[in-house]
Amino acid sequence: METVVCYHQGFVPNWGQALLPQSGTMAVMDIPRWKERLTHLPLGELHFHPEVGSTNLEAEKLIQAGVEPFSLVIADSQTAGRGRQGRTWITRPGQALAFSWILFPEKGRIRPETLGRINGLGALAVAETIQEKYGLQSEIKWPNDVLIEGSKVAGILVEVHWQGCQLMDVILGIGINVGKESIPADPQFNFPATSLEGSAGKEINRLDLLVGLLESLLKWYRRLAEPSLIKAWNEHLAYKNQLVSLNSPNGPLTEGTLQGVEQDGSLILGTSTGEVRHFHSGVIQLRLVDRS
Numbered sequence: 001m002e003t004v005v006c007y008h009q010g011f012v013p014n015w016g017q018a019l020l021p022q023s024g025t026m027a028v029m030d031i032p033r034w035k036e037r038l039t040h041l042p043l044g045e046l047h048f049h050p051e052v053g054s055t056n057l058e059a060e061k062l063i064q065a066g067v068e069p070f071s072l073v074i075a076d077s078q079t080a081g082r083g084r085q086g087r088t089w090i091t092r093p094g095q096a097l098a099f100s101w102i103l104f105p106e107k108g109r110i111r112p113e114t115l116g117r118i119n120g121l122g123a124l125a126v127a128e129t130i131q132e133k134y135g136l137q138s139e140i141k142w143p144n145d146v147l148i149e150g151s152k153v154a155g156i157l158v159e160v161h162w163q164g165c166q167l168m169d170v171i172l173g174i175g176i177n178v179g180k181e182s183i184p185a186d187p188q189f190n191f192p193a194t195s196l197e198g199s200a201g202k203e204i205n206r207l208d209l210l211v212g213l214l215e216s217l218l219k220w221y222r223r224l225a226e227p228s229l230i231k232a233w234n235e236h237l238a239y240k241n242q243l244v245s246l247n248s249p250n251g252p253l254t255e256g257t258l259q260g261v262e263q264d265g266s267l268i269l270g271t272s273t274g275e276v277r278h279f280h281s282g283v284i285q286l287r288l289v290d291r292s
């Protein structure tokens with residue numbers, strides 16, 4: 001008898017409401033111009049919002065109502081953007097990129113076995129685009145953060161919906177700190193943060209960045225099931241061969257040497273007892289262990 005294993009990604013409700021200070025000086029989103037610049041890309045519907053709670057939530061509503069694959073929800077500001085582990089992701093007007101990309105299982109690319117690669121797909125597209133466009137070197141902190149010189153510049157939130165054991169859809173949410181004022185002064189933000197403009201020392205055009213990112217996302221999406229995606233993810237991986245700790249919301253899980261990312265997107269950790277263990281992202285939080 002065949003055994004069916006059903007993997008469900010944890011979905012933690014309890015999204016707090018962000019308190020948003022006034023925005024900076026960056027240009028507002030000119031929606032007709034943004035739409036026009038995206039027409040050459042093989043995307044589905046384009047949904048723009050000057051302000052919204054969360055683009056991932058809007059994507060969920062669109063899926064329920066019926067939406068084309070590869071549709072995009074973009075917001076200039078989010079008042080209740082979702083981060084991992086129930087955290088809020090603040091998006092101040094004119095300061096950041098915040099969007100959600102709607103994916104459906106098709107042609108075998110998105111399937112339960114490739115779900116663990118989708119964080120990598122998003123993070124890799126961000127890392128590749130900011131390198132190619134602005135010469136910024138970045139690293140990917142498994143599973144979903146993009147770091148520049150150790151500080152977080154972008155986060156990825158993958159939300160997956162199932163009906164029983166059937167994978168229905170995936171929402172790939174990406175948030176990037178672009179302007180210097182995009183960085184939240186928020187006590188729950190327990191990791192150092194940076195912005196693209198702060199790191200590059202120059203102005204960044206959000207529309208150019210978005211176009212580059214979507215091109216990269218589409219390229220890596222076509223390779224979602226190929227070993228090249230994991231190879232590129234490993235090349236950008238932060239803390240390789242360093243001692244890291246893994247924590248869950250209930251407390252510390254383990255410590256070990258970070259060896260890399262496995263073909264299914266899980267983290268490979270070498271423990272002090274010589275064991276090699278694999279961890280799937282779920283609600284795991286990774287930190288570098290400071291032995292200094």
Ligand code: BTN
Pocket residue numbers: 053054055056057078080081082083084085087089097098099100144145154155156157173174175176
């Ligand atoms: C994290 O690092 O905790 C993930 C942050 C993901 C934020 C993005 S912004 C666009 C999309 N919509 C959301 O509500 N969240 C994601």
